[in-house]
Structures are given as structure tokens and as C-alpha cells.
Amino acid sequence: MxxxxxxxxxxxxxxxxxxxxxxxxxxxxxxxxxxxxxxxxxxxxxxxxxxxxxxxxxxxxxxxxxLNDAHMHLLPYGTAMAEVDLRPSAAPTLQSLLDALRERAAQTPKGDWVVGRGYDHFAFDEKRHPMLHELDAACPDHPVYIVRTDGHLAVANTLAMQAAGIDNDTPSPEGGLIEKQNGVLTGLVAETGREPLMAVMPRKSVEDLVGSIERGGHDLLSYGITSCMEAAIGIRDGWTEMEAYQRAHREGRLPVRTYGVLMGDKTRSILSQAHDEGLVTGTGDELFRIGPVKIFTDGSAGGRTAAMKEPYLGGDPDDKGLLCIPDQEELNAMVLDAHRKGYQMAIHAIGDAAIEEVLNAYEAALADSPDPDRRHRIEHCGWLSGDQMQRMVDMHVLPVPQPSFLYWFGDLYLTVLDKARVTASHPMRRWIDAGLHPSASTDCPVTEIAPMPVIYNMVTRKTRQGTLLGPDQTLSMEEALHAYTWASAYAAREETVKGQLVPGxxxxxxxxxxxxxxxxxxxxxxxxxxxxxxxxxxxxxxx
The missing domain is CATH 2.30.40.10 (Urease, subunit C, domain 1)
Incomplete structure (x- = not known):
């Protein structure tokens, strides 16, 4: 009727x-x-x-x-749901990880890749990564590539290394690590050291990737997440990932509203093609809209690859993480190019040394082409120091942190950084008081997509183990939900469209x-x- x-x-x-x-x-x-x-x-x-x-x-x-997850990886999440689940909930021990890989290999044709995601070596009794020879023993007939929970480190076996052309004489690339002990590969690779392996892994078809988008998106809806930012279109399968999003949108197979970040990194970029096709920040509609440009400047704190001004615990004065683009002028040029083309930026920077580099690049770009409401972002933005907060205020640079990091990894952080630095990290209260509208997100599949651990941490500042980290940064429930709704929309320049239940x-x-x-x-x-x-x-x- x-x-x-x-x-x-x-x-x-x-x-x-x-x-x-x-x-x-x-x-x-x-x-x-x-x-x-x-x-x-x-x-x-x-x-x-x-x-x-x-x-x-x-x-x-x-x-x-x-809810609006302001920074997660929808397509990789959907893909990971079909890979070997190595999260601590599924593989809590090193032996259970190896058993899971062995079981998948038994179901996989010889010579095909076995890929897994989500292990946390700090959860193992051994407190170490799996080793190349252990992966060889579990899967002697398959190339193996497994990714740590943070997404910045991985371990491969001999067949995978051979396929990538990596041997004991291969040096670590700029901004990355190919680890060796006594001159012999351990299997561990980090940051740009992963790229030779990623380059030879089987590529997904557009239809495969649309399936990942659907699978991940329907799972988000089960948590009340109706919007998200896909944090890196093009990170693995290049332009094919954009084609997948376009097809999913066109065919009504995109379950959640998505703000799509374009990879514009030094070694992984779809920026030029996107710009040629008129895909600039803000283009699109309320279901799929083009968002900012992504560049990586460091790694993760849990993996000791976030770039810090002061060293990690352990006594090595040079152990300060990795700068993926150590040349400031090179980063400045990359940011300026995208800024002049009209893009918002969303640069990955966790440690204060990386944040410093990003702020320098933003200052140069905004001096060249002023735009007081561009709302450039710093993704993660975990550890600030000195005058960095004020510089963010002066440029209205938005932090996009993950309170889920403190919930899931807070106790791990205390083993790699001193407590004062950890308790001062992810300063939600200070950001709110400074008018910088911090949003809320998970960086899933780095952590679980579930929003309640995020909300719990924002209002308690407690870790999964109950450790209290910086109670002066706690929020009210209303402030926490605001971060997960309106502030996430604000970071995507969509606060007039969604984030509140008001007419229109x-x-x-x-x-x-x-x-x-x-x-x-x-x-x-x-x-x-x-x-x-x-x-x-x-x-x-x-x-």
C-alpha cells in the first residue's frame, strides 16, 4: 500500500x-x-x-x-577472513600457529601460497616471531607468508623467499628490513622489506576483491558500523582495488558507506591514475566517496618500527624505529604535489619522529597553497612530543587515533617504551580540549573490528589486562560516542551529512x-x- x-x-x-x-x-x-x-x-x-x-x-x-570507523582496511579485512586466522584468539601459541598453517597446506595444492594474518609474537611463551625453518617444516611444499597483527611485519619461508628473489646476500631496502642472524635469513621482513614478497604473491581478480568487500562490510554491519574509511585502496593489488570498489558500488554490493583513501606512497601509488580520472577528495556520493591520499612514514610501536626521537627500551641508542621516507625534502615534494591537486592527506605516522616529518611537510604545503579547512590528517598519531600538538592546532591537522591500540597492545607497549611515554600517548582528552576532534577507529584487521573495546578504552583508559594508562585522558560516554560518529564524519569532511540523528x-x-x-x-x-x-x-x- x-x-x-x-x-x-x-x-x-x-x-x-x-x-x-x-x-x-x-x-x-x-x-x-x-x-x-x-x-x-x-x-x-x-x-x-x-x-x-x-x-x-x-x-x-x-x-x-x-558508528563510523574512521580508519580500517575493509577490503583486506574481508580477504583476511578467508585466509589462515592467526589471531591470538585462534592461534594463541607458536605451536598452534604452525599447526594451523600445516592444516591449511594439507588442503592446498602443492606450490600454491599459504597466507595467514594476525599473529602476535608477544602472546607466545617464546616471545618471538616464527622462524623461516619452522615455516619450512610446517609447509615444505608451499610458499608461506604470514603477517603480524600490526600489518607492518611478516615472516616468509624458503619457497616464498626464493620466489621473491631474496637470499642471504639481499640487503635491507631503504625504509625496511630483511632480517638476518649470523648472515642467514630468519624469514622476518618489515616495511619496504616486504614488498618483493608482495610483488610475487598471486593477484586477486576484481571479482575476488568485490567478494572481500562484501564479506567485510556485512560483518561491520553486525557491530552497528554503517560507515568506515577504507584506509589504503591500492596497497596490495593496485588499481584493481579501485575497480573492485567501483564495481561493488555500481552493482549494489557495497554494504557500508565508504570513504576511500588512495595509496600515494613512494613505492605503492594509484594517485596519478586517480587524478587523471578526476577522482579527487570529495568526489563520489554518500555510499562511496573519494577520500585522502595515504603515505607511510613509519611502522608500528609494537613492532619497534614506529619512528621515535628517543630509543626503545633495551639499551641500544640507535633503536629508534624506521623512517620509511628519511629524506624530508622528498616527503615535502610528495605532499605538495597531492595538496596542489586538491587532495586531503592522511599520512601514517605513529612515532614522534615521523609526526615531526609529517608536520614539516604539511607546513610547507600550506605555506605554498593556503587552505585553512583542508583538514589534513595524521593517521594513528600515537606519540607526540614538544610543540607538535600546538603545530597541529595551528594548521588544524586532525589526529585519527585508534584507542583500540591501547586496549589490545597497551601492555605490550610497556615492554618496549617507558611507562611515562605510554601513558602520555594517544591523548584523546588533550586533542578534544585543543579543538582537534579526534575520531575513533580500530585499524582492523590490525585489531578486532569490534567497537566496544574502543569505547571501553576511551572511557576507562584500561588495557585488555586491566592496566590503567593515563586516566587524565578519559572521556565521558557521550564524548566517546561522539568520537565514533560525528568526529569520524568530520575527519571525512562529511559532518553535515551524517554523524547525528537530526532532520536532513x-x-x-x-x-x-x-x-x-x-x-x-x-x-x-x-x-x-x-x-x-x-x-x-x-x-x-x-x-
């Missing part, structure tokens, strides 16, 4: 609807034409109900704007099984998403 003119397509009623920071709560929300029509008391919104309106009873549950914004809603505003903080981790709504349509409902 057709709806009367002005009636809603969907009404959610009888709950506690958080509309956004400082906007209070409502009982009901009406959505029509994909957008919020009105919020208010149940009786007020009932007037927008027509014969064809879908009515969802919230039964007192909490509804919020759909997109009708994207997440419904949770408990009231996060009233629950004990220790119950946050047990909270589940019951329902996800995208543009007024129910796209996930828990059985």
Missing part, C-alpha cells in the same frame, strides 16, 4: 535515542527518503506513521547514529542491547549490536 505523502518509510520507537553530543535523547525517530525526518516523543512521531511505514519497537534499547542527515542507526549511558563501565565489553539501519533500511538484525 502506498504511503501518504509526508509519511515515514521507517519509524523506530519506544527507546532511548541518542541524537548526538549536546542534542539529548528522543523516544522515536522517523526516517524517509533515506534521511532523518524527525525525532521526538512517541506520540509526536506517530503523526508521521502511514499504512506503509515499517515500525520497529526498540523496547527501551539504546539507539545511536550508525542520513538515516543510519545502530541499536544496542543495553543503555551504554547507564550501564556499569565494565559491562561495555559485553554490549552487542541488535540492529543496524542504513538509510532507513534494516541491514542487520540479530536473531
Amino acid at each position: 502506498p504511503k501518504p505523502r509526508g509519511s515515514a518509510d521507517t519509524i523506530l520507537r519506544g527507546g532511548k535515542i541518542w541524537r548526538g553530543q549536546n542534542l539529548g535523547f528522543a523516544q522515536s525517530i522517523a526516517i524517509g527518503g533515506g534521511r532523518v525526518m524527525a525525532t521526538g516523543a512517541d506520540a509526536e512521531i506517530e503523526a508521521l506513521r502511514g499504512p506503509g511505514t515499517k515500525v520497529i519497537e526498540l523496547d527501551g534499547r539504546l539507539a545511536t547514529p550508525g 542527515q542520513l538515516g543510519d542507526v545502530a541499536v544496542f542491547d543495553r543503555d551504554l549511558f547507564e550501564s556499569d563501565v565494565e559491562d561495555i565489553l559485553d554490549t552487542r549490536c541488535d540492529l543496524a539501519v542504513l538509510g532507513g533500511d534494516v541491514v542487520f538484525e540479530r536473531a
